[in-house]
Amino acid sequence: MGTLQLLVGQIITLTIERMAFDSDYGVGRFDGKVIFVPRTSPKEKVRVVLTKVRSTYAVGKLEQILEKGPYRRLPPCPVAGRCGGCDWQHIKYEEQLKQKQGLLSHILTPLNSYGKFTLLPFIGAEEEFRYRNRIQLHREKNQVGFYARGSRQLIPVKDCLLAEKVLVEHFQNIELRAKDTSLPLQERVELARLVDGSILKQFGPPTAETRFFAQVNTRQNDVLKNLISAKIQTSNHDEIIDLYCGSGNITALLLQLWPRASITGVDLSKTLIQQAQKEFKSILFENLKWVVSSTAQYLKEELVEMKKKCSLLVLDPPRVGLDRESCHWIGELSPKEIIYVSCNPMTLVRDLKLILAKGRLRVDSIQGVDMFPQTTHMEIITILKNRV
Numbered sequence: 001m002g003t004l005q006l007l008v009g010q011i012i013t014l015t016i017e018r019m020a021f022d023s024d025y026g027v028g029r030f031d032g033k034v035i036f037v038p039r040t041s042p043k044e045k046v047r048v049v050l051t052k053v054r055s056t057y058a059v060g061k062l063e064q065i066l067e068k069g070p071y072r073r074l075p076p077c078p079v080a081g082r083c084g085g086c087d088w089q090h091i092k093y094e095e096q097l098k099q100k101q102g103l104l105s106h107i108l109t110p111l112n113s114y115g116k117f118t119l120l121p122f123i124g125a126e127e128e129f130r131y132r133n134r135i136q137l138h139r140e141k142n143q144v145g146f147y148a149r150g151s152r153q154l155i156p157v158k159d160c161l162l163a164e165k166v167l168v169e170h171f172q173n174i175e176l177r178a179k180d181t182s183l184p185l186q187e188r189v190e191l192a193r194l195v196d197g198s199i200l201k202q203f204g205p206p207t208a209e210t211r212f213f214a215q216v217n218t219r220q221n222d223v224l225k226n227l228i229s230a231k232i233q234t235s236n237h238d239e240i241i242d243l244y245c246g247s248g249n250i251t252a253l254l255l256q257l258w259p260r261a262s263i264t265g266v267d268l269s270k271t272l273i274q275q276a277q278k279e280f281k282s283i284l285f286e287n288l289k290w291v292v293s294s295t296a297q298y299l300k301e302e303l304v305e306m307k308k309k310c311s312l313l314v315l316d317p318p319r320v321g322l323d324r325e326s327c328h329w330i331g332e333l334s335p336k337e338i339i340y341v342s343c344n345p346m347t348l349v350r351d352l353k354l355i356l357a358k359g360r361l362r363v364d365s366i367q368g369v370d371m372f373p374q375t376t377h378m379e380i381i382t383i384l385k386n387r388v
């Protein structure tokens, strides 16, 4: 740590080394102290004014780019930087992938003490724009837009470069809703392009019945499933449990790979399980079952108490990851193979540490897939294998 006393309002010069996780902050150092500067990019020399000073780090506001970095680009979207959606649109796509790989590798460091594993390179997206089949907008009077970063200030938009074009075509209809004076002045609007091509419009906050989950990036979802398939198709499995199955996105792949296996999809959402039952009703697999349950309860009641067999366990939790109880049971049960699909490297590492601490499983490989270009979000596939 350096010796200089930094002060709010002080102007300093530094070089950005890398991007930070989960934000648009570039990270550099000044006199040994970590400095975060929003909307900068690696290898650029910047002059910043400090806005926050803490004992171990400081935050600065970009005053001037003294030497432009090799990865900076003009963001194609006119509201990039103001709208809270894209963190990294000002960074060239190849570099976004390198930054994600570097962050993932760094976040996974604590796993090294549980044995060797392979960290494979991130799989990038062919299309870095127009990939979202689902977006959340806000309408305020006759304006449609997104909230600004960290606030509820509406940034009106006529387009969103992350959204599939077919969704953008509906922005104007939403603006026109303002003519109906019986409607609220403000509302949340969700637009989704469904598998059959129809557009779902949901006004107001979702209820337990209307809340749904589907992978937002259709093309990369196929890439993800192909990758999972390539990683595990040579294994033999007869008893498969797909935890956090949603409406059966990964279950469909499991059915293709092991048509004779007994497969159970488990999800907390009754709506999603009903959707899965509807979508899979034409498939006459006696061995396919759907269960509405929490993961922890299912593991405890079916696998531990009823001693249901399981050779392959699939986990695809939301960003919060698994709960402690589920990690405990998974480590104890230690099936032959586990596929853990995560959208949050922090909770992934936390969960893997708990599972690996039991000593029965090892991490075989970890690989990122870019489902969310222009943002810091990442999807990660981990393959765990039984040690015996």
Ligand SMILES: C[S@@+](CC[C@H](N)C(=O)[O-])C[C@H]1O[C@@H](n2cnc3c(N)ncnc32)[C@H](O)[C@@H]1O
Pocket (backbone or CB within 6 Å): 213, 214, 215, 243, 244, 245, 246, 247, 248, 249, 250, 266, 267, 268, 269, 272, 293, 294, 295, 296, 316, 317, 318
């Ligand atoms: C990231 S989604 C994965 C969905 C599905 N695997 C897919 O690829 O579309 C997470 C799912 O976990 C479900 N979920 C959330 N908490 C849960 C819990 N405690 N137990 C079981 N399912 C849960 C949600 O309903 C949601 O469907």
